[in-house]
Amino acid sequence: MPLSRLSSPFLSGINRVTLVMTQLLIALIPAVIALVYFFGPGVLINIVLAVTIALLAEALMLKLRDRPIKPFLTDGSAIVTAVLLAIALPPLAPWWLTTIGILFAIIFAKHLYGGLGYNPFNPAMVAYVLLLISFPLEMTTWLPISTLSDSPVDFNSAFQMIFHGQLSTAIDTISGATPLDAMKTEIGLLHAPSQVIQQPLFGHFGGKGWEWVNIWFAIGGLALLYRRVISWHIPVAMLTGLLAISVITWLIAPETTASPLFHLLSGGTMLGAFFIATDPVTAATTVKGRLVFGAGVGLLTYIIRVWGGYPDGIAFAVILMNMLVPLIDYYTQPKVYGAVK
Amino acid sequence: MSAVAGSFPGGLVLNGQKKRSTQTPIRKTPLSKKLILPLQQHIGAASVPIVNVGDKVLKGQKIAKADGHVSVYLHAPSSGTISAIDEQPIPHPSGLSALCITIETDGLDTWIEHQPIADYTQLSEHDIRQHVREAGIVGLGGAGFPSFIKLNPGVHHHVETLIINGVECEPYITCDDMLMRERADGILDGIEIIRFALRVKNCVIAIESNKPEAISVMTLALAARPHLTDTEIMVVPTRYPAGSEKQLIQVVTGKQVPSHGLPIDIGIVCHNVGTAYAIGRAIIHGEPLISRIVTVTGTDVKHAGNFETLFGTPMHELLAFCETSREPNAPFILGGPMMGYNLSGDNLPVTKTANCILVGVDNAAPVEKPLPCIRCGECATACPVSLLPQQLYWYARDKDLEKTRQYNLFDCIECGCCSYVCPSKIPLVHYFRFAKTETMNQELEAIKSDNARIRHENRLARLELEQQEKEERQRQRKLALAASQAAKEKQEKAAQSSADETES
Numbered sequence: 001m002p003l004s005r006l007s008s009p010f011l012s013g014i015n016r017v018t019l020v021m022t023q024l025l026i027a028l029i030p031a032v033i034a035l036v037y038f039f040g041p042g043v044l045i046n047i048v049l050a051v052t053i054a055l056l057a058e059a060l061m062l063k064l065r066d067r068p069i070k071p072f073l074t075d076g077s078a079i080v081t082a083v084l085l086a087i088a089l090p091p092l093a094p095w096w097l098t099t100i101g102i103l104f105a106i107i108f109a110k111h112l113y114g115g116l117g118y119n120p121f122n123p124a125m126v127a128y129v130l131l132l133i134s135f136p137l138e139m140t141t142w143l144p145i146s147t148l149s150d151s152p153v154d155f156n157s158a159f160q161m162i163f164h165g166q167l168s169t170a171i172d173t174i175s176g177a178t179p180l181d182a183m184k185t186e187i188g189l190l191h192a193p194s195q196v197i198q199q200p201l202f203g204h205f206g207g208k209g210w211e212w213v214n215i216w217f218a219i220g221g222l223a224l225l226y227r228r229v230i231s232w233h234i235p236v237a238m239l240t241g242l243l244a245i246s247v248i249t250w251l252i253a254p255e256t257t258a259s260p261l262f263h264l265l266s267g268g269t270m271l272g273a274f275f276i277a278t279d280p281v282t283a284a285t286t287v288k289g290r291l292v293f294g295a296g297v298g299l300l301t302y303i304i305r306v307w308g309g310y311p312d313g314i315a316f317a318v319i320l321m322n323m324l325v326p327l328i329d330y331y332t333q334p335k336v337y338g339a340v341k
Numbered sequence: 342m343s344a345v346a347g348s349f350p351g352g353l354v355l356n357g358q359k360k361r362s363t364q365t366p367i368r369k370t371p372l373s374k375k376l377i378l379p380l381q382q383h384i385g386a387a388s389v390p391i392v393n394v395g396d397k398v399l400k401g402q403k404i405a406k407a408d409g410h411v412s413v414y415l416h417a418p419s420s421g422t423i424s425a426i427d428e429q430p431i432p433h434p435s436g437l438s439a440l441c442i443t444i445e446t447d448g449l450d451t452w453i454e455h456q457p458i459a460d461y462t463q464l465s466e467h468d469i470r471q472h473v474r475e476a477g478i479v480g481l482g483g484a485g486f487p488s489f490i491k492l493n494p495g496v497h498h499h500v501e502t503l504i505i506n507g508v509e510c511e512p513y514i515t516c517d518d519m520l521m522r523e524r525a526d527g528i529l530d531g532i533e534i535i536r537f538a539l540r541v542k543n544c545v546i547a548i549e550s551n552k553p554e555a556i557s558v559m560t561l562a563l564a565a566r567p568h569l570t571d572t573e574i575m576v577v578p579t580r581y582p583a584g585s586e587k588q589l590i591q592v593v594t595g596k597q598v599p600s601h602g603l604p605i606d607i608g609i610v611c612h613n614v615g616t617a618y619a620i621g622r623a624i625i626h627g628e629p630l631i632s633r634i635v636t637v638t639g640t641d642v643k644h645a646g647n648f649e650t651l652f653g654t655p656m657h658e659l660l661a662f663c664e665t666s667r668e669p670n671a672p673f674i675l676g677g678p679m680m681g682y683n684l685s686g687d688n689l690p691v692t693k694t695a696n697c698i699l700v701g702v703d704n705a706a707p708v709e710k711p712l713p714c715i716r717c718g719e720c721a722t723a724c725p726v727s728l729l730p731q732q733l734y735w736y737a738r739d740k741d742l743e744k745t746r747q748y749n750l751f752d753c754i755e756c757g758c759c760s761y762v763c764p765s766k767i768p769l770v771h772y773f774r775f776a777k778t779e780t781m782n783q784e785l786e787a788i789k790s791d792n793a794r795i796r797h798e799n800r801l802a803r804l805e806l807e808q809q810e811k812e813e814r815q816r817q818r819k820l821a822l823a824a825s826q827a828a829k830e831k832q833e834k835a836a837q838s839s840a841d842e843t844e845s
Contacts, residue, residue, distance in 0.1 A: 007434070007771050009679040009757030010672045010699075011355070011512065012706035015764040017715060068710070075712060117713035117765075231722070280717035285731055287721075334727040336749045337349070337587060338600040 017116075021076025023229045027220035028083060028275065034216045038145040038209035039091035040153035045162055046086040046098055053102040054082035061111035077116050081105050084124040084275060088268060088315075089131070090142050092153070092161045097138050101127040121322045122282045125315040132310065140311060142178050144201070145209035179207025180267040181311040183258050193258045206265035214270040221274025233290035234283060234297075235273040239264065241298025249306070263302060272301065272314035282322045289325075289332035296321045343545075343573050347595030349588045351723045352580040353758050355512050355679075357551055358703070362515045362638040362645040367523055369649050370635075370662060376418055376444045376653030377690040378404070379431045383479040384486045385411030390442055396423045399453040401629050404442055407474060413487045414477045418631040418651035421446035432656075432675050432692060436685035444653065455627035461534055466492070469538045469624065476623035477630045477693075481615035482506060482517075482584075483676060485694040488616050492538040494605060500541040501608030504593055505532055505617055507548040507555065508577055508584030511677025514697040516634040517614050519647040521548065521555035525562035528614050530621030533569060535612055544572040545593050546614075551579040581679065582756040586611050588725050600752055615696075635691055637663045640701035641671055650691045656698060657687040671701040678702045679757040712765035720759035720769060726752050730759040730769050737776035742783065745776045753777075 035043045058078040062069045085101050105127035113119040132139045143153065153161070177185065179201050186196040196202070203211045224230045246260040263269065268276070277283060277297045284293035297317045304313025381387035388405035398404055398417040405415035421444045429441040461469060474489040494500045505528075509517040521528065536544055546563075548556050560574055577583050577592055587598050589611065596607050604611055612620075615633065622628045631652060638645035643664035650659060660667065667673060667687065674681040676697055684698075720730035728749055736744035750773060759769045 006683070007768070007774065008674075008676075008681055008755070009760050009770065010674060010681070010702055010706055011678045011704055011757075011761055012766065013353075013761050014704075015719065015762055016766070017712050017764045020715075020717070020764055071710070071712065077715075115713065117715045231718075280715050283716075285716050285718040285721060286729065290718075329729075329732070333729060333748075334350075334721075336600065336728060336752050337591070337726040338597045338602065338752065339749075340599050 017075045017077070020229055021080050023224065023227055024080055024275065025076070025083060027224045027229075028087070028217075030220050031213055031216040031271070032083075032087060034209075034213045035087060035091070038213065039143050040158055041155040042091035042093075042143070042153060042158035042162060043087065045155075045158055046089055046091065046093060047083055049095060049098050049162075050082035050086035050102050051079055053099050054078045054106055057103055057106040058111075061107055061115070065111060065115065067115065072116060075116060078106060078110075081110070081123045084271075085127050087271070088124065088128055090139065092141075092143060092158060093138060094161075094165055095163050097131060097135060101131045104130050117281055119281060120325070122276060122279050122318050125276060125318045128315040129319060132315070140177065140181060178267065178311055179210055180305065182207075183262070183266075184305070184311065187256055187258070192255050193262070194254075197258075197262070205259070205261040210267070211265040214265045217270035217274060221270065224274060224278075230274065230278045231287075231290065233287060234278045234294035237291045237294025238273045238277050238298040238301075239269075241295035242269065242302050243298075245299050245302045249302075257306070263305070267305070267312040268314040269301070272297065272318065276314065277318055277321075282318075282325065284325050284328045284332070286329055286332040286334060288334070289328040292328050292332060293321050293325065296324065343575050345575060345577060345592050347591050347593075348578070349583075349591045349725045350727055351725045351758060352582060352588070353723060353761060354579065355581050355761075356703070357579070358513045358638070359515050359518065359551065361513065361642075362636050362647060363518060365644075365646045367519050367634055367647045367649055370651065370654055370659050372419055372446055372448065372450060372651065373654045373658050374446060375424070375655070376421075376446060376651060377429050377655065378415060378418070378442045378444070378653045379429070379690065379692055380405055380415065380440045380442065381431075382415070382485060382652070382693040383413055384484065385409070385413075387440065388412060388415045390426055392423050392426075392442065394423050394426055397421070398423060398444065399451050401453040401455075401631060403475070403629075404444075411487055411490065413479055413489070414475050414629070415442070416477055416629040416631050417444055418653055419444065419446045420449050420451040430685065430689055432684060432689045432695065434682040441690070457627035458624050461624050462537060466538045466540070469534065472624055473538075473620055475629070476619075478616065478619045478623060479630075479693050480613055481619060481633060481693065481696070482613035483680075483694055483696050488612065488620065491610055491612065492535060494539055494610070498605050499608060500539045500605070500610050501543065502594060502610075503532075503536060503539060503541045503544040504589060504609060504611045505535075505544065505546040505614055506584060506586070506589055506611050507546060507552075507559070507614040508589060509552070510549060510579070510581045510584035511679050511681075511697075512581075513638050513699055513702070514636050514677050515638070516636045516647050516696050518552050518555050519636075520615055520618060520634055521552070522558050524618055525558045527618045527621050528559070529562055529566060529569065530625055531617030531619065532572065532621075534620050534624050535617060536572075539610060541610070542571050546572065546574045547577050547589055547593055548574060549579050549583060550576050581758070582725055582754070585725070585754055585756060587754065600749070630693065633691075633693060633695070635659065635695055636697040637665070637700075638697065639665075639672075639674075639699045640703060641665055641667055642700050650695075652692060653690045655687075656684070656689050656691060659691065659698065660687055660700065665700050667700050672699065672705055674699040674702075679761070680755060706760070706768075707766055709766070711763075711767040714763075714765055714767060717764060719762040719764065723758040723762045725756060725758060726754060728753060730773075733776070734767060734769050734772055737772040740776075740779065742776060742780045745773075746780065750776055750780070 062072050105123035109123035109126035110119045182201055205211050243260050246263045249257045284290050300317035301313040304316050386408045389408045390405045392404045400420045402417045403414050404417050407413050424445040425443040428438040431439045470489040470492050478488045479485040507517050507521055582588055590609055598604050619630050632649055634647050635650045636647050673684050675684050716731055733748050753773050755770050757770050
């Protein structure tokens with residue numbers, strides 16, 4: 001029988017940090033299956049590697065910081081960070097790339113700021129940005145999706161590629177740009193988006209395969225909404241922000257901008273909207289603040305994608321909005337009951 | 342019946358656990374050999390004993406009188422002999438002792454002569470208030486504020502609506518529910534008197550939707566009184582804390598009580614159904630408040646139910662009567678599981694505000710070390726007052742009291758919704774109570790140090806004045822001395838010259 005609490009309330013809901021994190025991970029499963037289907041088993045190897053390193057780094061930091069290891073290691077937050085980074089990395093990213101990213105996320109972006117609950121920036125996105133600006137080549141080398149490849153990557157060759165940097169079988173090409181990247185390059189070459197999207201790399205609305213991955217992320221996200229693990233404010237605001245600016249630019253210049261649907265279903269849009277921007281620790285906490293935060297992420301994502309130098313803008317957008325959170329929270333405080341005007 | 346006019350943000354849908362204690366009718370707790378009556382069972386100044394050790398008292402006889410305005414009388418719940426007037430442990434969050442009158446009962450339960458009032462409409466409002474005060478009636482919902490004060494709108498206010506609170510939103514508690522089911526007429530008697538005293542036209546009896554029996558009984562009883570017009574029963578959606586005064590006003594009227602204000606400021610007065618019943622008994626039957634209905638329930642209580650219990654009855658007797666096997670570490674709470682407090686033991690008396698004794702709860706809050714706040718904002722979503730508990734927690738933990746005040750700490754009603762939903766299991770309300778107490782202590786200290794400073798400055802001024810006066814006196818004396826010396830010299834000179842003249 002547990003000891004009674006010192007003061008009321010003596011009841012407690014079932015919600016727990018571990019439960020939140022577990023449900024988040026479960027909601028990622030459909031999209032991870034889609035990723036494996038389109039990009040091969042390298043995604044799974046990345047996830048296992050990332051989670052292992054993350055738990056080791058977490059345990060090490062907890063020990064160094066003299067914190068109890070078990071409750072924090074089992075809260076699931078390190079696993080979530082690791083999985084989010086792993087699925088954002090290219091499917092055949094070399095092991096050292098994943099390792100550097102995870103170590104940076106857990107040690108620098110999380111624990112040096114005080115650990116769970118104290119980090120102002122989303123650890124997975126900080127690591128992603130670090131890798132992107134340090135190793136641009138490795139970070140932008142994506143596999144073409146399996147259905148476009150003559151010889152799909154099997155587990156063995158993915159393992160060889162990730163850990164030894166070489167291919168065991170004859171795979172003709174492992175380098176390729178993401179559809180988002182390709183679209184930007186083609187538009188830069190003055191090709192009309194409506195033409196570009198006819199290329200084999202593209203599907204109905206977004207990149208081939210990518211659009212399905214996005215849809216599965218969205219379905220997982222809707223499940224989280226239904227289970228009330230996340231609230232609707234950030235995803236809706238972010239997607240609305242992204243949609244609004246892409247509709248406006250598309251209406252103004254349809255010849256030089258990709259369609260709004262392309263933006264919704266390309267790159268990390270849905271992953272960002274439901275799983276990354278919603279990170280409670282680093283997002284705004286007030287209801288109005290969440291709307292502002294989400295809309296900001298959506299707008300900045302588009303701006304960076306279209307006018308910036310990087311293929312996708314989610315990570316930068318999230319980190320930039322993280323910086324604004326204290327300000328947003330301060331100016332969006334709700335009106336308290338009985339507040340005298 | 343009428344529709345609700347508003348709602349409050351946040352709140353919780355909780356497992357009510359009400360059926361545990363509504364399976365049997367209200368029963369009477371057996372008379373105890375010893376009744377221990379704390380002199381302070383209400384908000385305000387403690388009552389002052391008017392009996393001495395050894396005195397014989399009758400049931401219903403006054404044994405302590407009100408002291409000052411915010412205070413009420415206290416009565417002997419049964420006949421017997423005053424055996425002690427001393428410090429005894431009382432039910433209080435602090436677990437401290439306080440002055441109590443102890444009665445050894447004689448078992449005869451002999452009443453003092455009742456003084457019922459046949460037609461209260463012949464009385465003035467003032468007389469009704471006086472009767473309610475002398476009957477020792479306080480708010481029976483849990484707060485224990487002297488009721489006669491809430492029967493007085495004052496000269497500056499007009500009461501628009503009287504709200505009778507039969508919501509009882511806390512899980513486990515059912516004393517108001519059972520009272521409405523069994524004594525609806527008595528409640529309506531009280532309501533008529535309250536309406537008369539307040540000169541209020543509109544009256545709303547608010548009952549939570551999870552009490553269908555109480556709703557139908559009250560509706561029937563009300564229909565049987567065609568003269569009781571402009572009174573309606575409002576079914577309030579079951580959502581904790583709908584029974585909290587401020588939230589109930591928001592639900593019933595759509596209005597909000599101004600921060601740091603009172604319901605009367607917006608023309609509303611709230612009374613609990615139990616209080617209304619007690620007022621009816623006091624005026625119409627001449628019975629002072631000497632007992633109340635106590636819910637005894639919880640996972641460790643075998644025969645949970647509601648018990649009409651004389652004040653002063655030791656809790657262990659009541660618990661034994663219900664066959665309670667109390668686990669040493671299980672929650673043992675006075676009040677509900679959301680807002681009640683831990684009892685320091687079971688040798689404490691039942692008092693006017695003891696609405697529920699709760700022994701063991703399902704889903705007890707864990708006491709393990711909480712995880713850090715992950716800023717998920719669930720607490721802000723659940724807060725019925727629209728506070729930002731995560732920010733308050735941050736500042737309360739850092740003892741940044743100024744910031745907690747800016748984030749409206751003192752609007753917190755301590756309902757516990759934030760702690761309930763917290764995924765990190767942080768006892769948020771505990772931190773907020775701490776910050777409130779600290780702030781109040783600091784204010785007291787500030788007043789004390791201000792007083793000390795003023796005293797010190799006054800003393801310095803006084804000393805300086807004394808010094809000045811002293812110097813002035815010295816100067817005067819010197820002048821006088823000098824003058825007298827000069828006069829003397831002059832005299833001497835004159836004497837000398839006259840002597841010289843004589844000589845010459």
